[in-house]
Amino acid sequence: MRAAVYHGNRKLSIEDVPEPSPGKGQVKVRVSRNGICGTDLHEYYDGPIFIPQEPHPLTGKSMPVVMGHEFSGVVTEIGPQVVNVREGDHVVIEPIYRCGTCRACRAGHYNLCSVIGFHGLMADGGMAEYTVVPENQVHKLPDQVPLELGALVEPLSVAYHAATMGEVTSDSTALIYGAGPIGIGLWFALRSMGLTEIDVIEPSQTRRSSIEALGARTIDPTTQGVPALIADRTNGEGVDAAFDAAGVAPAVESALQCLAERRPLVSVAIYDKPLSTPLLQLVLRERRIQGTICYTSEDYRAVIRLMAEGHYNTTGWVDTVPLSTVFEQGFEALRAGRLMKVLVDPTR
Structure with missing residues (x-):
């Protein structure tokens, strides 16, 4: 063969x-x-x-x-x-x-x-x-x-598992950094959990256009200051969860500035270069960085069920x-x- x-x-x-x-x-x-x-x-x-x-x-x-x-x-x-x-x-x-x-x-x-x-x-x-x-x-x-x-199912289960780590509800607000396959999977997963207030931060016009065509709302970080924009939208309170599927230092720094107090930044990326963690951003607002890896059979079953319901669009x-x-x-x-x-x- x-x-x-x-x-x-x-x-x-x-x-x-x-x-x-x-x-x-x-x-x-x-x-x-x-x-x-x-x-x-x-x-x-x-x-x-x-x-x-x-x-x-x-x-x-x-x-x-x-x-x-x-x-x-x-x-x-x-x-x-x-x-x-x-x-x-x-x-x-x-x-x-x-x-x-x-x-x-x-x-x-x-x-x-x-x-x-x-x-x-x-x-x-x-x-x-x-x-x-x-x-x-x-x-x-x-x-x-x-x-x-x-x-x-496998990559979408990676995203679904990460979404569950964000501890969100249908009333939550969220940011996704990166509109590649995992970022798209995160958007679908969060939507399945009832979230409607989701912004996807992506510098690539091609990727922004792809996820916008699915119905997502995007922000271009090369033309807009994301922390200032999110502060204005949330009256300075910040979002309930952020997800890094970009794997670059600017995404981590931006996400931590956008988080509400005691809320997680879920890292679902592989970092090519070591990161300098801005600990002051964590300490002063009791924010945290949450790692995530892979999935379990529970995530697989959830994604397969959503597929059977027609939730995903490729x-x-x-x-x-x-x-x-x-x-x-x-x-x-x-x-x-x-x-x-x-x-x-x-x-x-």
Whole structure:
């Protein structure tokens, strides 16, 4: 079968590799679509970062590895002791490997597992025609959710999980910094929680236009002073939650100035450069910075339910490319900002 295999920094090739077979407790999936995310870009251009060069303690896998952790597909075969999945099921994969025994896992927070692994990083992933996953990573898609949309459950669950960390209600006001795929996912998630007063801060005209077409209200920080504008809109009280999906220092500084007292800035970004935390902004108003990572099955179920209800709209920000052009039309196009979200179709 054909697969995108990562061999190290800027070394990704489309290769013929053996088609996998499911073992005990495993499910074989014919991949429909696999999304490229920021982590994949970091691994290709700056890595290896998370892809192990020594065998991972949970999967036993090390580089080279078939990439891809955001994907949907159809079950074609099940291994022994698989109970809740059947051949022909349309599914999406929650790609976390967890130990089940560390403190975080015992508390139900397996997204914080001390030896966490990911399908497509620490095990051969979904940027291929077929892949094999543990049964506990499989979520069935309802009939109303097409496989193309299902491939977005993973990044949208990242955003949904982050939105829950903002501790918002339907009466809350919120700011989102960054209108990339996670920023768009945050906007959809907050809207599902009943929020109507949401501003998206984005310097790129292309990205502002994309999220405005979905119905969002935006602010261009290159032409408007965001803290002053928010202070005026809120009579100096500030917003109830801010979310950083931009990953740059100016976004963090601006967000903290816009927050009301005792409210969170939820960081759902990877920072390329160290940040100088403006502690005075935290101390004087008892604000806080809240980290967030991944998701749990609860977030997956929530996103799938919202998809079945028709809540998400992919118009204008999602493109699909063949596996054969994953580098040129996928990685390079995303890095250059020509596209926002790319799904890879391994059947094309």
